Amino acid sequence: MPRAQLNSRVVQAVADEAARRRRVTATRTLAERPEPGTVDAGRAFVEAAADFMQRYESVFAEEFGTERVAR
CATH class of the missing domain: 4.10.910 (30s ribosomal protein s13; domain 2)
Structure with a gap:
């Protein structure tokens, strides 16, 4: 075959x-x-967002506080 x-x-x-x-x-x-490549693009976006959140975690905590709200 x-x-x-x-x-x-x-x-x-x-x-x-x-x-x-x-x-x-x-x-x-x-x-x-999904089209080929969109899964990789989505994964790259999520990784970049996570990196951004880690880098600016202290800024967010200072601005909005450390209390987390579950949705």
Whole structure:
């Protein structure tokens, strides 16, 4: 079996399983999956935000206090 065909079947099997768990169609699951690279971009954004918060933690604490509010 050619590699591309095998990869296609694996992707379809994963989509079918995800669709079953979400109770939607496999077509919808595949259509909603993130574009390649967006996961990495999202991860980089979250890491940069966490770094920013760490660097400016004392400034935020001074401005807003140290009490945290759960939402």
